[in-house]
Amino acid sequence: MPLSKILAPNFDLAMTLDSGQVFHWERTGNGFVGAIGNNAVYVEQRANSLATSGRQQEVRHYFALDHPLAEICASFPNDPVMNAAREFCRGLRIIRQPKWECLATFICSSMKQVAHIRQISKKLRERFGEARRFENQVVYSFPNPDRIGASSEKELRKCALGYRAKNLLATARHIASGEVDLEKLAQLPDVDLRARLCELPGVGAKVANCVMLFAYERLRAFPIDVWIERVLREKYFPRARKLNGARLTAFTGEYFGDHGGYAQQYLFHHARKSRAKISRKSNRAGFVTVSGVR
DNA sequence: CTCCAGGGATGAT
């Protein structure tokens, strides 16, 4: 299949796909295969462009190649922590994900590591989605709310969902029934959109902010998960007592500005990747771990 | 083996 070329300066495909915002892309050959909506797509990074099997407009929109990344990064606060993350995450973009796919995936994300979320996404797709093909590879679309809603908690639990199955099922049914229209919610301002999302089972402030940032293009939305909270406490409030969630939310909303969600994603990815590297190095350098003593 | 993860809902202070 012939690949078409898309100009894509200031974009790092591999880092973007590995940054914990989307969970179904897989490496193959020199690139990645995945689904954009219901279409199987292959994407490969070249020097200053992408080579892809997908429709150019669709790929450009999905990867948000129109975001003015230089301006966005320049709007971040100028402090040592943020500067290090900005440097580390060059070319990382916030993807425009389909709303239901993003919402459903993040309902499944609670108390799960990124690797687990990838497995859950894969199982949901394989069991309930539709097969699409790129050359000899099969990828699966994310099942729509009707398909998930027509399932059962028992069936969903087979996808390693655990206690999250009940929430995913209930939310799918709210949407399948037409009671909630995710597309229509896009008209609402941030505060109202967040409130409406939080009415759905399994959706709290953190998941709502992820969906706002990754699917509604609300670039101020600032999800606070365990990694970000650690960064905030250790780097921005070194010795603050009685620092609750409300105070952190107030601080991040004010301090990180109009593209706070982008700043958050850079802090998240930097923290996650650099900490993993340090612990591996420590082991290789010969530190005796507790389990090694046995 | 133990630890912990892109949390949310619920019930007790």
Next chain:
DNA sequence: ATCATCCATGGA
């Protein structure tokens, strides 16, 4: 209004 506890699962 804040805080503690429980909820399933599996990679590291």
